[in-house]
Amino acid sequence: MPAPTTHTPFAGWLRDHAVPLTHLDPAAPLDDLEPLGDIIGGARVVAVGEHSHFISEFSLLRQRVLRFLVERCGFTVLAFEYGFSEGFPLDAWVRGEGADDDLSAHLASAVPVGLEEPLRWVRQHNRTAARPVRFAGVDIPAAGGSLLPSLAPVADYLREVDPDTLPAVEAATRIAASFAGHSGAVAAPAWARLDTAEQDALSAGLARLLIRFRALEGHYVSRSDQHSYDIALRRLEGACHADYAFRAMAGLFAGTGLTADTSARDSYMAGSVRWHLERFDPGTRVVLVAHNAHIQKTSIAFNGQLTGFPMGQYLHRSLGDDYFALALTSTTGHTAEMRRDETTPFGFTIDNTPLGPPEPGSVEAAFAAAGLGTGLADLRRARREATGAAPGPDRVRLQSTYVHTPVLDAFDGVINTPTATAVDDLHI
Numbered sequence: 001m002p003a004p005t006t007h008t009p010f011a012g013w014l015r016d017h018a019v020p021l022t023h024l025d026p027a028a029p030l031d032d033l034e035p036l037g038d039i040i041g042g043a044r045v046v047a048v049g050e051h052s053h054f055i056s057e058f059s060l061l062r063q064r065v066l067r068f069l070v071e072r073c074g075f076t077v078l079a080f081e082y083g084f085s086e087g088f089p090l091d092a093w094v095r096g097e098g099a100d101d102d103l104s105a106h107l108a109s110a111v112p113v114g115l116e117e118p119l120r121w122v123r124q125h126n127r128t129a130a131r132p133v134r135f136a137g138v139d140i141p142a143a144g145g146s147l148l149p150s151l152a153p154v155a156d157y158l159r160e161v162d163p164d165t166l167p168a169v170e171a172a173t174r175i176a177a178s179f180a181g182h183s184g185a186v187a188a189p190a191w192a193r194l195d196t197a198e199q200d201a202l203s204a205g206l207a208r209l210l211i212r213f214r215a216l217e218g219h220y221v222s223r224s225d226q227h228s229y230d231i232a233l234r235r236l237e238g239a240c241h242a243d244y245a246f247r248a249m250a251g252l253f254a255g256t257g258l259t260a261d262t263s264a265r266d267s268y269m270a271g272s273v274r275w276h277l278e279r280f281d282p283g284t285r286v287v288l289v290a291h292n293a294h295i296q297k298t299s300i301a302f303n304g305q306l307t308g309f310p311m312g313q314y315l316h317r318s319l320g321d322d323y324f325a326l327a328l329t330s331t332t333g334h335t336a337e338m339r340r341d342e343t344t345p346f347g348f349t350i351d352n353t354p355l356g357p358p359e360p361g362s363v364e365a366a367f368a369a370a371g372l373g374t375g376l377a378d379l380r381r382a383r384r385e386a387t388g389a390a391p392g393p394d395r396v397r398l399q400s401t402y403v404h405t406p407v408l409d410a411f412d413g414v415i416n417t418p419t420a421t422a423v424d425d426l427h428i
Helices: 009-017 031-040 054-069 087-094 102-106 116-126 148-161 163-177 186-194 197-214 217-223 226-254 264-278 311-320 365-371 380-383
Strands: 045-048 077-083 133-138 287-288 300-302 304-306 325-339 350-353 375-378 395-398 401-404 414-422
Touching: 009 365, 009 380, 031 054, 031 375, 031 414, 045 054, 045 311, 045 401, 054 116, 054 287, 054 325, 054 414, 077 087, 077 116, 077 264, 087 102, 087 116, 087 133, 102 116, 133 395, 148 217, 148 304, 163 197, 186 226, 186 264, 197 226, 217 226, 217 375, 217 395, 226 264, 226 395, 264 287, 264 311, 300 401, 311 325, 325 365, 365 395, 375 380, 380 414
Parallel strands: 045 287, 045 325, 077 133, 077 287, 325 414
Antiparallel strands: 300 304, 325 350, 375 414, 395 401
């Protein structure tokens, strides 16, 4: 079915101002992306999204944008929707530690959301770079699937600075191991099947550990150093946020969740971005890769019900215009719809789902009406030039459905491709 051709004022604005992009190949010349440098200005954090994971065109575009921001704009950190705790070995790897083939082992248990190729490019780039690019994970452990990637190194730290607390860490680890999985889609239902006493014991034990960690900071630092303490504390905070997320996700699946309860994960991710910014060199600029629903600056709501506050909303509140959200979306094609299935390693299967024609009022419909191919739009400029009669699109794709939100407020830029293709060789 052809895309609708209804012309809107915003479609006309796109026709006049959108920048055509001529390449998807990550190795192609970068000149067509030069306007992006002017659009992002001096932003310290540029978040690059996608309306669905597992889309070939988005993976290629994100690699091109990463390369442009590093080579032409001086960005020196790649941050990703990947566990904070698990990110440190990857940072060492991109800076040359170990063998090239070690990456597969590092990522073996992670949801394959397109991290491997950017990491390989960064490692190759760093071989000759005057200033190497670092890697930073920002997410709760195992995408909310397990506390173990955080608790294991916390236990190692406490063994050196406060061995009296080891029984408490070991008790939390025992409970966490009983329902650990590779994603929240596995762990949250398994957590819900625990006895209430064990659920509460885990939460209480983690809370006591966190309070003690903060109260004894001076003592811990005197037995280690500030940087080691800061990392261990952030790991423990990740375990606490993940524990909260188990309850939130279980409630969401059961239809009994509290309003916006899933925001805990995004709040932690935003805090992790700020944590890294404070500790990297002054002037550091970060490329942050995550789903559109994590990077947008407006809240998420479905059917009029507030669902959550995204990472991008927290970052915009704290960083202002130093945060730039660049959405990736598509007019037609297919999406990788994630269907819950607890029998699979990650708790979901992938359905290669056709995208319907873009809905009227969507940013995708405006691109279609403008007759554009792959193109980049500066939504900050559109926001400045918007009038009451033409405020801009009011929805954007999310997998095979739509999020209703004022798009000019939700994102600072958007790249639209004419079509999207779901990756067909995933091992899910």
